[in-house]
Structure formats: C-alpha cells, structure tokens
Amino acid sequence: MAREWLASDGLRLAATTWRAKNAGSSPPQVLCLAGLSRNSRDFTPLAEALAARGFDVTAMDYRGRGRSDHDADWRNYAIEREAEDIDCGLDALGIPRAIVIGTSRGGLHAMLLALRSAERVAGVVLNDIGPTIERDGLHRLAGTIGHTMEAADWPSAAARLRCALAEQFPGLDDAGWERFARQLYVETPDGLHLDYDEKLRHTLEDLDREADLPDFWPVFDAIRATPLLALRGAHSDLLSEETFAEMMRRHPDAKALTVENEGHAPLLWDAKTQDAIVNFACRCAGKSD
Numbered sequence: 637m638a639r640e641w642l643a644s645d646g647l648r649l650a651a652t653t654w655r656a657k658n659a660g661s662s663p664p665q666v667l668c669l670a671g672l673s674r675n676s677r678d679f680t681p682l683a684e685a686l687a688a689r690g691f692d693v694t695a696m697d698y699r700g701r702g703r704s705d706h707d708a709d710w711r712n713y714a715i716e717r718e719a720e721d722i723d724c725g726l727d728a729l730g731i732p733r734a735i736v737i738g739t740s741r742g743g744l745h746a747m748l749l750a751l752r753s754a755e756r757v758a759g760v761v762l763n764d765i766g767p768t769i770e771r772d773g774l775h776r777l778a779g780t781i782g783h784t785m786e787a788a789d790w791p792s793a794a795a796r797l798r799c800a801l802a803e804q805f806p807g808l809d810d811a812g813w814e815r816f817a818r819q820l821y822v823e824t825p826d827g828l829h830l831d832y833d834e835k836l837r838h839t840l841e842d843l844d845r846e847a848d849l850p851d852f853w854p855v856f857d858a859i860r861a862t863p864l865l866a867l868r869g870a871h872s873d874l875l876s877e878e879t880f881a882e883m884m885r886r887h888p889d890a891k892a893l894t895v896e897n898e899g900h901a902p903l904l905w906d907a908k909t910q911d912a913i914v915n916f917a918c919r920c921a922g923k924s925d
Contacts, residue, residue, distance in 0.1 A: 641728035643699065643721050645712075650703035651696045651729060652676040654683040659690040664758070664921035665734040668695035669722070669742030671901060672839075673781050673832045675702030677819045678739060682904045682913060689914050690923065694734075696725055700833035710835035715741075719748055726756065735917045739763040739901045740874065747852065750859040759863040759920030761913055764872050764901035766879045767852035773874030773900060774843060782837025787828040793817035804871050804899025816903070857886060864890040865916040867909065871899035891916065 656663035668679040676695035683693040738746030743765030750757040787793035794813035895902040
C-alpha cells in the first residue's frame, strides 16, 4: 500500500506499507530504512514474510529516492534532514513504536532513532553497518553513486550491476542480477533509470582518504538496552569482521548472523536471513508463534 506525508519543509515523501495477515486490531510495527541510494523495494520479500507472521511493515523512501520527491537543494540529502523526515513520518503514518530494520545508511538512522527516542524502538536490525565504516567500501560507493544512471533495458541494467558488484555477490545468477536490477532501476518515459536523484553523488564528493570518518561507537554504546540483531555480508567491504565482533562484545543483548556468499549489503532474499529477522521481531514484540 502506497502512503505519503509532508516533511516539515513541505516536500512530499513516500512509504510503502504491507499489512499484517491474520493479525489483531493493533499488530506490532516494523519500520524499514534503506541504504544511501536505495528505496523501499529492497524490503518487499522480507516485508511479505513479516506480514505473514502478523506484523505491519512500513518501508520509507528518503527524500530524493524511490517515490519521494527530489529536493532542489542536494545539501538536504543529509543524515540530520533525513532523521527529521523519519520522525515526521512516524507521526504522520501513526507508528508510535516499531522494530527498526536498517540497511547501511538506514542502520545509522536506526541507531540514531533508538538514541533520541528509545521509547519508539522495540529492537534494531543492522544490515551490514556498524559504528566503524570501512573507508575502502565508502570510496567504492562514491565512485558509483550518481554516475551512469540510465540503462537501455533490463538485461543491460543487470549486466551493469554484475560488472560493478560481482565481487560482492558472487552467487547471483542471471535471474538474480535482473531481480536485483528491478529493485534499483525504475521505468521512465526515457527508459530505465536508477531510482534516485543523481545529485546524491555530491554528498560523497568531499570524502577524503585521510580525514577521520564519523565515530558511531558512542551512539552504539548508548543503545545497549535495545535488543539487536546484526547482519554482515561475508564479502562486505563496509563492515569488517573486527568491527562485527566488537559489536557483539559490547552489546549485552545482541545476536549476529553472517550472510554467506553476499557482500554489501545482504539482499534479505534468502530463507535463513528472513527467518532470523522474523524470529528476532517476534521476540521483540513478545510473540510466541
């Protein structure tokens, strides 16, 4: 179900909600937050699995991504602005409390939401993101986001993804790459186009190989009371094994899952990963079945 709300500056923002199957009048809520250049379609298979277990699931599109309007000022594609949009969306869409699933940038938002509004967060799933972000992975993203936005057809889009991401997802076959492409691209009157504002690239242009990256360990440590499930793609270049292990050491109520044969970020398609997330959500919601 497509939904919309207005940001505090009047920009139209969008979300998709999957309603719980066979649930009572007030099913537990799940909020899904995507990666930097991604959109709510990333969560469709997982959302359907969660809805089948009695959860209402809402995936938000940040400004400039998916069905949300583009911002005339690319500087508003910032964590702080997006955080305000998320808070506004939770109010507008009637989500007082949720289990938050965040992929990459969405995981940073999940941690920040738990920090500023602990009462709104029943649990957090971090999909291939942690308090330390590997610089090489960030530079790989900076070299691709906002560049070569068009593709002639679905096979071409799939081939382009395979060329860029084969090392991250060595197990994908031809059908898998086209399925992946259909999450990232959208059909327009001018052909296929990546489903985000190309000006998003400006947010990574000043990335310096020597400058310190933001330190999220204080945020992570401050949300130790929030139940956590952390996922890492075995081939990830953004979340290291060392950071992953340290997250488990520091958090007293954390579970870990390494997603084999995938990199940044796990696609959330496979039954093992979906089952782990659904079972975690059930525990956070106090559901016994």
